[in-house]
Amino acid sequence: MQSATFSPLPHAGGILKNYINGEFVDSELYFDNINPVNGQRINQVSEANQELVDSAVAAARTALKGEWQQMSLAQRCALLHKVADGIEARFDEFVAAEMADTGKSLNQAKTIDIPRGAANFRVFADLVKAQASECFHTATPDGLGALNYSVNKPLGVVAVIAPWNLPLLLLTWKLAPALATGNTVVVKPSEETPATATLLAEVMDAAGIPPGVFNLLHGFGENSTGAMLTQHTGIDAVTFTGESKTGSAIMRAAADGVKSLSFELGGKNAALIFADSDFDAAVEGTCRSVFTNGGQVCLCTERVYVERSIYPQFVAAMKAKAEALKIGWPTDHDTDMGPLISHQHRNKVLAFFHSAKADGAEVVCGGGVPSFGDERDQGAFVEPSIFTGLSESSQLQRQEVFGPICHISPFDTEQQAIELANNSEYGLAATVWTQNLSRAHRVAQQMDVGITWVNTWYLRDLRTPFGGVKLSGLGREGGVHSLSFYSEPMNICIKL
Numbered sequence: 001m002q003s004a005t006f007s008p009l010p011h012a013g014g015i016l017k018n019y020i021n022g023e024f025v026d027s028e029l030y031f032d033n034i035n036p037v038n039g040q041r042i043n044q045v046s047e048a049n050q051e052l053v054d055s056a057v058a059a060a061r062t063a064l065k066g067e068w069q070q071m072s073l074a075q076r077c078a079l080l081h082k083v084a085d086g087i088e089a090r091f092d093e094f095v096a097a098e099m100a101d102t103g104k105s106l107n108q109a110k111t112i113d114i115p116r117g118a119a120n121f122r123v124f125a126d127l128v129k130a131q132a133s134e135c136f137h138t139a140t141p142d143g144l145g146a147l148n149y150s151v152n153k154p155l156g157v158v159a160v161i162a163p164w165n166l167p168l169l170l171l172t173w174k175l176a177p178a179l180a181t182g183n184t185v186v187v188k189p190s191e192e193t194p195a196t197a198t199l200l201a202e203v204m205d206a207a208g209i210p211p212g213v214f215n216l217l218h219g220f221g222e223n224s225t226g227a228m229l230t231q232h233t234g235i236d237a238v239t240f241t242g243e244s245k246t247g248s249a250i251m252r253a254a255a256d257g258v259k260s261l262s263f264e265l266g267g268k269n270a271a272l273i274f275a276d277s278d279f280d281a282a283v284e285g286t287c288r289s290v291f292t293n294g295g296q297v298c299l300c301t302e303r304v305y306v307e308r309s310i311y312p313q314f315v316a317a318m319k320a321k322a323e324a325l326k327i328g329w330p331t332d333h334d335t336d337m338g339p340l341i342s343h344q345h346r347n348k349v350l351a352f353f354h355s356a357k358a359d360g361a362e363v364v365c366g367g368g369v370p371s372f373g374d375e376r377d378q379g380a381f382v383e384p385s386i387f388t389g390l391s392e393s394s395q396l397q398r399q400e401v402f403g404p405i406c407h408i409s410p411f412d413t414e415q416q417a418i419e420l421a422n423n424s425e426y427g428l429a430a431t432v433w434t435q436n437l438s439r440a441h442r443v444a445q446q447m448d449v450g451i452t453w454v455n456t457w458y459l460r461d462l463r464t465p466f467g468g469v470k471l472s473g474l475g476r477e478g479g480v481h482s483l484s485f486y487s488e489p490m491n492i493c494i495k496l
């Protein structure tokens with residue numbers, strides 16, 4: 001018999017605390033951290049109040065000027081590699097904690113989330129050593145000239161606000177380049193997923209990151225820790241991943257201090273399947289792009305458009321694949337999909353299912369809640385679902401669901417496929433399946449998104465630009481783009 005209480009979880013039954021200026025700090029104000037597999041409490045989390053937010057920001061400001069600033073780049077990068085070593089040394093604890101908080105499958109936590117958490121530190125520790133600066137010789141009337149060169153300085157104190165879907169991966173994707181470029185940080189993980197961030201604080205501490213350089217605050221967003229942090233006058237920049245409407249709220253809060261902003265926001269991603277594609281690869285890849293992490297990845301496909309001549313076969317093949325997915329205990333090695341993050345999020349996803357049915361959707365598969373006959377019936381599971389038959393103006397086709405659902409529609413021409421894909425307020429990612437090389441380039445370049453995959457999905461190189469257009473984000477992360485956001489180039493002009 002499986003258990004939903006994933007041991008070892010170092011803080012199980014205890015209290016997850018804030019980490020400020022090198023100390024674990026309790027606010028004596030707690031919220032529950034719930035396991036979405038069975039709805040039971042894993043542990044309690046200490047919510048940071050205004051006083052703790054103030055002391056974390058003050059500690060980060062002080063640390064900007066201390067040992068951290070005096071450290072050579074090589075020493076700083078060596079410390080970041082030590083953090084990666086620390087994550088790898090406690091790999092199983094991180095995996096268990098991430099699974100318990102999110103319900104994601106063991107396979108995914110082991111192969112994607114936790115390895116990427118460590119890799120983010122290694123990649124940016126190495127890339128920052130090659131960060132370029134500019135140099136110009138400027139002509140002057142006396143003929144001797146001047147030398148202009150730029151130096152990259154840190155932005156200052158950076159607030160890192162992360163979502164719950166890939167908790168460690170997305171938090172470290174921001175944190176690692178922020179630290180690599182010499183900033184100090186105050187991070188706030190999602191209230192749904194406080195565990196791996198707390199483990200990371202222990203790793204930072206053990207690695208010898210100087211006090212105040214990395215601070216962790218737990219809490220909610222609106223009217224809580226998140227809002228206190230983004231409004232704080234001691235914060236120089238906010239880097240945020242989450243919902244588009246939260247991005248707007250943070251933008252308003254950050255306006256007074258004219259803080260630098262980097263946003264990775266929501267998506268309503270399309271996949272275009274042409275009749276000349278490798279059919280099996282397109283089915284396999286599209287199924288993965290819809291159902292990975294229960295559809296709770298910003299890059300997941302929710303709108304699938306298929307050339308009419310292969311539409312019936314494609315829908316049938318997707319149905320067969322979706323129905324073969326194994327939903328269940330995240331700890332089982334062959335589980336494809338665990339529960340959604342919470343009951344609240346499940347209610348939101350089910351409301352989309354209901355509205356789609358009311359709008360006349362045909363349910364190809366799923367559309368409901370699975371039954372297990374054990375404690376998982378108190379969890380936040382939904383079935384992998386495929387709908388057809390809706391108009392492009394329906395709620396399901398317009399809004400991000402962030403669950404294991406796609407809608408499949410037919411198209412007749414390449415031009416129509418492009419227009420359908422681009423008919424969205426979002427612009428994060430698109431996927432194109434075709435074996436026609438000219439079409440692949442032609443269509444990919446016309447997608448109004450930040451990233452287009454051709455004949456693959458979620459193949460990532462951390463040096464490439466990553467981000468969205470329209471409601472999907474602001475700025476780019478990845479490689480030099482992250483380094484550039486977290487650095488402030490200062491020009492120095494020397495008269496020769």
Ligand code: NAD
Nearest residue numbers: 163164189190220221222226227242243246264265266298
């Ligand atoms: P969310 O916006 O509800 O919360 C994200 C974080 O912001 C949490 O830590 C939350 O506490 C905090 N927050 C909420 N309101 C705030 C406020 N007013 N001020 C300051 N902080 C606030 O998002 P979520 O539900 O955790 O994550 C899912 C969303 O994230 C989806 O829309 C998904 O598409 C998006 N996402 C985007 C990317 C990307 O790279 N583009 C990646 C992952 C997730």
